[in-house]
Amino acid sequence: MERLPKKARQQQLVKLIEDNPFVTDQELTRQLKVSIQTIRLDRMELGIPELRERMKQMAERSYDQVRSLPLHEVIGEIVDLQLDKSGISIFEIREEHVFSRTGIARGHHVFAQANSLAVAVINDEIALTFSADIRFIRSVHLGEKCIAKAYVRPPSSGGKGKAKVEVFTYVGEEMVFQGNFVVYRSTGDDNAN
Amino acid sequence: MERLPKKARQQQLVKLIEDNPFVTDQELTRQLKVSIQTIRLDRMELGIPELRERMKQMAERSYDQVRSLPLHEVIGEIVDLQLDKSGISIFEIREEHVFSRTGIARGHHVFAQANSLAVAVINDEIALTFSADIRFIRSVHLGEKCIAKAYVRPPSSGGKGKAKVEVFTYVGEEMVFQGNFVVYRSTGDDNAN
């Protein structure tokens, strides 16, 4: 009962479609030297949708990535929060956060987690970042979980509307990012975040 | 010769397709209360391709983004780039970038534009942010166009693998953000961005 030729062909078919999802059944007949019906039977068995469906799925995926990525109001999940004192958030580095070639997270995502947390920890209606001094200590890679810890520093006299927040981000034991944020409190003003 | 209804309809059509590229002509007839032929004439006049072509283009764009990394990794649209010298990018603040209550942009988006540009302007295979010193000069609001200008500073001797990039972001004439970035050049190392 060895039906290798069929299996082999189906494996090839999977590969062909994988590295060119825009191929039509027609083109596949040429490459695999079988009839179009065979191609279609194979696709059925393998659960591979037709060309148009494949394109639709890709288009949809890319479409709601654009919508859903920036939707995250706060980057990272806040797991502990003591207003005006400290806070902790967790953020896992995924495909969409890294340079695809290297798997290294783009800096602004790591920054975004820290910035979000710094703003969240300030107990105020609108808190906006005024300035920041940051350092990327080591690069963060795909799959790593970043744990950011924020501490609000006691206001050195005269710091009326501003609060200082220090944020340290760790992967495991290792510190990967450190930032000093100055965050505006809401005093109705028109300043940065 | 005022033909407003037609123009108005075409504008609506553009908008409808923009915020749901997956709409068929059929569905558009319902929403615009005109015949399908009118929809098609309008699409022709406006140069809007049919549904399938739109999906194909989205799929292709997202596909070769995965293959040809560099462009997607930039927040904002780069309009001018002189490697190792300077660069300009434009980024429009939209709904998804602001605090919904206040319409003020979240800091990390403004940072992301600057960071992306600072990394892009460095003529190197992998450039990663090492540190940054940033200041949000005034808050940026929904709908505003941020124009970021990056200048690579001459390496003060001994700056082997590091480059200094200054970025200034403007809305119109006004500077809204300023940052000094230190960017690692690829010398194969494992450090932040």
Added chain:
DNA sequence: TAAAATTTAGTACCAGGTTCTAAAATCAAG
């Protein structure tokens, strides 16, 4: 060599269009 599995062929049908021709409705003035 006969039953089972596989491959090929062919037909009807579908969505979501394009292209083309032509009629109907609407408008803008003279």
Added chain:
DNA sequence: CTTGATTTTAGAACCTGGTACTAAATTTTA
């Protein structure tokens, strides 16, 4: 009001890249 232009509809033929289904031909294997 009527005429000429513009705009809107209608309809038929055709296209791509399929699905669904039936059936015959071929190959495999027991």
